[in-house]
Amino acid sequence: MIEVKNLRKTFHLKSGDVVALDGVSFSIEDGTVYGVIGYSGAGKSSLVRCMNLLEIPDEGTISIGDYQGIEARNGVPYYQGKPMTARQQNQMRRGIGMIFQHFNLLERSTVYDNIAYPLKYTGRSKAEISSRVCELLELVDLRDKIDAFPSQLSGGQKQRVAIARALAASPKILLSDEATSALDPDATESILTLLKDLNRKLGITIVIITHEMAVIKTIADRVAVMEDGKIVEEGTVYDIFSDPQATITRRFIASASPLGKIDKMIERNSSLTQVKPGEVLVKTTFLKDCVGEHILTTMAQRFHIDLNIILANVEYLHGNPLGGTIGILSGPQENLEAGIRFLEENHVRTEVLKDGRVD
Amino acid sequence: MAEWIKSIAPYLYTYRAKFFAACSATFQMFYKAGLIAFVIGLCFGILLVITKKGGIRQNAVIYQVTNLVINVFRSIPFIILLIFLIPLTRAVVGTAINVKGAILPLVFGTVPFYSRQVEVALSGVEEGKIEAARSMGSGTLGLIFRVYLHEALPDLIRVTTVTAISLIGLTTMAGAVGAGGIGSFAINYGQNQNHSDIVNVCVIVLLAVTFVLQSIGNSLSKRTTNRSLFQVRRGNGGTEI
Numbered sequence: 324m325i326e327v328k329n330l331r332k333t334f335h336l337k338s339g340d341v342v343a344l345d346g347v348s349f350s351i352e353d354g355t356v357y358g359v360i361g362y363s364g365a366g367k368s369s370l371v372r373c374m375n376l377l378e379i380p381d382e383g384t385i386s387i388g389d390y391q392g393i394e395a396r397n398g399v400p401y402y403q404g405k406p407m408t409a410r411q412q413n414q415m416r417r418g419i420g421m422i423f424q425h426f427n428l429l430e431r432s433t434v435y436d437n438i439a440y441p442l443k444y445t446g447r448s449k450a451e452i453s454s455r456v457c458e459l460l461e462l463v464d465l466r467d468k469i470d471a472f473p474s475q476l477s478g479g480q481k482q483r484v485a486i487a488r489a490l491a492a493s494p495k496i497l498l499s500d501e502a503t504s505a506l507d508p509d510a511t512e513s514i515l516t517l518l519k520d521l522n523r524k525l526g527i528t529i530v531i532i533t534h535e536m537a538v539i540k541t542i543a544d545r546v547a548v549m550e551d552g553k554i555v556e557e558g559t560v561y562d563i564f565s566d567p568q569a570t571i572t573r574r575f576i577a578s579a580s581p582l583g584k585i586d587k588m589i590e591r592n593s594s595l596t597q598v599k600p601g602e603v604l605v606k607t608t609f610l611k612d613c614v615g616e617h618i619l620t621t622m623a624q625r626f627h628i629d630l631n632i633i634l635a636n637v638e639y640l641h642g643n644p645l646g647g648t649i650g651i652l653s654g655p656q657e658n659l660e661a662g663i664r665f666l667e668e669n670h671v672r673t674e675v676l677k678d679g680r681v682d
Numbered sequence: 683m684a685e686w687i688k689s690i691a692p693y694l695y696t697y698r699a700k701f702f703a704a705c706s707a708t709f710q711m712f713y714k715a716g717l718i719a720f721v722i723g724l725c726f727g728i729l730l731v732i733t734k735k736g737g738i739r740q741n742a743v744i745y746q747v748t749n750l751v752i753n754v755f756r757s758i759p760f761i762i763l764l765i766f767l768i769p770l771t772r773a774v775v776g777t778a779i780n781v782k783g784a785i786l787p788l789v790f791g792t793v794p795f796y797s798r799q800v801e802v803a804l805s806g807v808e809e810g811k812i813e814a815a816r817s818m819g820s821g822t823l824g825l826i827f828r829v830y831l832h833e834a835l836p837d838l839i840r841v842t843t844v845t846a847i848s849l850i851g852l853t854t855m856a857g858a859v860g861a862g863g864i865g866s867f868a869i870n871y872g873q874n875q876n877h878s879d880i881v882n883v884c885v886i887v888l889l890a891v892t893f894v895l896q897s898i899g900n901s902l903s904k905r906t907t908n909r910s911l912f913q914v915r916r917g918n919g920g921t922e923i
């Protein structure tokens with residue numbers, strides 16, 4: 324288990340102090356994919372870089388891999404009561420793989436030599452290194468590129484090499500800082516699939532930093548939402564998506580969902596959002612345990628309500644429906660009320676955006 | 683051949699023994715001072731890069747001191763440096779004249795320039811590569827040898843070539859301390875005695891040397907971009923740095 328407690332990091336710049344991490348705590352179960360999402364400057368990179376001590380936190384404790392209870396005090400990391408030596412820090416980092424947005428491969432080294440880089444620290448013989456590299460190339464599906472130079476590879480292929488390199492020394496933990504942000508959608512998808520496979524096959528714990536909700540949705544089990552150096556919300560991906568609490572989380576989800584457009588439409592007073600007297604414009608959100616879209620049809624039939632759907636976005640995450648619809652309900656007043664109550668009882672959150680009944 | 687040279691450069695032919703001695707003196711100054719300056723300059727360049735702000739061994743004091751020393755020596759014209767260093771040279775090598783006496787000033791004249799060039803070349807290595815190597819557990823030596831020097835090799839070859847060529851230029855001034863060499867030969871036997879053929883040949887020799895150095899540099903630099911200089915195939919295992 325990875326455990327981070329009360330991590331703090333402030334950068335002292337000429338222009339003033341920047342608090343990058345303001346008391347961050349979380350824990351990650353072994354073998355899970357943990358997502359961290361936040362806008363630019365939220366402190367995500369600082370967080371992962373503190374996790375493998377590329378950056379030394381000012382304060383806080385970190386338990387990661389073989390190093391349980393590293394404690395930072397005044398920007399000095401202590402392990403088992405003593406300040407960590409440079410050697411110990413290097414040793415610790417060798418147990419944690421890391422991949423980056425810009426791949427960071429050695430350009431003057433072939434794919435083979437790039438992947439072999441960390442293996443030289445494992446005391447393997449030439450032959451052992453060679454067979455391990457081949458094994459890794461197999462794993463990331465790049466056998467034929469063994470003698471290529473990074474400049475001869477596509478972005479997705481470079482990231483595969485970077486993944487192979489990060490996993491070469493068999494770490495149980497992989498940190499990924501925006502690893503798909505520089506890739507096109509196809510390459511992003513293939514890299515995410517690869518990461519998920521590695522997580523399943525090798526049981527590697529993956530911490531994935533991103534500013535894209537889609538990435539979280541695709542591979543993460545749990546997610547933490549960061550803002551201004553703090554984790555503002557944390558939970559399973561489904562819970563966060565279906566029932567976001569923090570404003571920033573809602574913004575993330577709205578930006579990723581077509582339903583987010585409705586606010587603009589209402590603002591512009593679009594003809595689609597006009598309600599006649601007696602009608603209501605409602606937003607429905609499917610919560611966990613909800614049976615799915617057809618609950619709306621059931622409601623319309625049972626309560627004799629006309630349902631005019633304007634926007635809909637429903638997808639299934641881990642088998643649960645996620646998303647919702649925006650539509651106009653019209654019918655006798657008491658039927659509308661009963662219908663809305665029916666939806667609530669069936670795990671559909673209903674918000675009235677515009678109400679024609681009060682006019 | 684001898685007849686031909688005699689006909690186009692009569693005075694050179696007359697002083698041919700002195701000419702060869704001059705070439706040999708220049709060559710000795712070049713390779714001796716060059717080798718020493720190469721090693722020292724490389725070390726200083728590395729020191730600058732790793733100790734500067736944000737470097738892998740950030741150290742403001744070492745950086746500022748090194749920086750200052752380099753700037754001071756860079757701003758002294760070589761001909762002045764040559765004279766200024768006479769007492770030091772005498773104390774270190776026992777004599778301040780001849781080829782032997784010229785080596786130390788040549789090193790002093792070359793190292794500051796070369797250190798800067800090395801610093802620039804190494805600074806061209808992207809931050810991200812250093813970061814990745816650190817994440818894989820490389821320490822200071824590992825970062826220097828396996829990332830900085832390794833990735834910057836084509837640029838290092840380029841700046842070394844430039845420095846070597848400027849060193850050839852400096853050796854021609856070493857005549858001022860009686861070190862001989864092509865420069866002083868051209869002045870003493872060419873210019874001062876009005877033998878223009880000697881001056882011309884000296885120019886041609888220096889041009890040729892410069893051209894050869896530049897070509898070697900260019901070709902090595904090109905060949906090392908995306909390639910190992912000495913192709914060590916399939917990881918040379920074991921050594922932990």
Ligand SMILES: Nc1ncnc2c1ncn2[C@@H]1O[C@H](COP(=O)(O)OP(=O)(O)OP(=O)(O)O)[C@@H](O)[C@H]1O
Nearest residue numbers: 334341343361362363364365366367368369370534
């Ligand atoms: N090495 C550094 N020196 C100074 N300030 C830094 C440094 N690293 C990060 N910061 C500052 O700390 C804050 C958090 O930065 P961080 O890189 O962790 O954010 P992020 O969430 O990763 O953003 P992005 O999505 O843009 O990568 C920012 O305000 C940034 O300017």
Ligand SMILES: [Mg+2]
Nearest residue numbers: 367368369501
């Ligand atoms: Mg970042």
